[in-house]
Amino acid sequence: MSKTLSDVLAAVERLWPVSGASEWDAPGLVTGDPASGVESIHLAVDAVAETVAEAVEKGCDLLLTHHPLVLRPIHSVAEDRYKGALLARLIRANCALITAHTNADVVTDGVSDLIATRLGLEDATPIQPQADPRVGIGRVGTLREPITLGALARQLGTILPPTASGIRVAGAYNQLVRTVSLCGGAGDSLLGEPAVVQSDVYITSDLRHHPASEAREQALLSGTGPALIDVSHWASEWLWLETAAQQLRTELDEVEITVSDLRTDPWDFVIVQ
Numbered sequence: 001m002s003k004t005l006s007d008v009l010a011a012v013e014r015l016w017p018v019s020g021a022s023e024w025d026a027p028g029l030v031t032g033d034p035a036s037g038v039e040s041i042h043l044a045v046d047a048v049a050e051t052v053a054e055a056v057e058k059g060c061d062l063l064l065t066h067h068p069l070v071l072r073p074i075h076s077v078a079e080d081r082y083k084g085a086l087l088a089r090l091i092r093a094n095c096a097l098i099t100a101h102t103n104a105d106v107v108t109d110g111v112s113d114l115i116a117t118r119l120g121l122e123d124a125t126p127i128q129p130q131a132d133p134r135v136g137i138g139r140v141g142t143l144r145e146p147i148t149l150g151a152l153a154r155q156l157g158t159i160l161p162p163t164a165s166g167i168r169v170a171g172a173y174n175q176l177v178r179t180v181s182l183c184g185g186a187g188d189s190l191l192g193e194p195a196v197v198q199s200d201v202y203i204t205s206d207l208r209h210h211p212a213s214e215a216r217e218q219a220l221l222s223g224t225g226p227a228l229i230d231v232s233h234w235a236s237e238w239l240w241l242e243t244a245a246q247q248l249r250t251e252l253d254e255v256e257i258t259v260s261d262l263r264t265d266p267w268d269f270v271i272v273q
């Protein structure tokens with residue numbers, strides 16, 4: 001039986017309930033008529049010119065992205081601004097847009113949980129559990145055997161898609177780590193969480209100078225605090241797309257679901273000095 005956008009929204013709510021989203025977030029339907037038919041869905045981390053073009057040129061009925069295109073208020077959809085141009089292109093092509101953002105971060109098999117699974121963390125639990133203790137932001141768990149910080153960073157390098165900025169590490173290459181905390185996407189707000197402070201290493205993205213430096217200095221003084229691994233924000237979230245696609249295929253038989261391989265990490269090259 002053919003599916004409508006409304007059916008897709010119901011599946012999205014079953015997989016990634018909006019109740020799990022952070023207060024500041026705005027996941028859900030961005031553009032599209034819930035009554036319209038959906039035969040094909042394209043998944044991407046970001047709604048940017050390249051991924052919108054890809055979805056439209058493939059003739060997809062829906063682009064589902066992790067990041068909201070419209071989170072902060074916009075005051076027009078004029079097409080001399082990129083958000084207006086992208087929304088207009090989607091609307092003209094009858095391609096709807098849905099985002100599943102922090103509501104997809106917190107769940108089992110969500111963005112952070114998947115990284116924990118791929119690293120082989122045992123007994124992984126949320127760093128900030130919600131009412132359901134299996135749901136929440138970030139994950140902390142233990143590796144079966146301690147490994148060096150360098151080996152863990154190299155393992156991440158094989159799990160995540162390659163990006164220009166690679167993987168940055170604060171800590172000694174040969175120090176042993178076993179308790180691993182992590183948060184896909186930007187996770188510097190969790191640096192002070194007890195589960196992070198007590199872990200051997202914290203993996204996240206977008207670590208800026210001051211939060212990273214302060215966490216390392218405090219660890220040096222108190223003798224407790226994690227080494228830091230900073231990975232590409234896009235890469236840490238792209239990993240989730242294939243699982244999300246599989247889950248949607250189970251929910252929505254007969255709908256063709258594809259994942260974008262386009263690298264929407266904004267950085268193109270680095271100079272190693």
Ligand SMILES: [Zn+2]
Pocket residue numbers: 067184185186233237
């Ligand atoms: Zn993100």
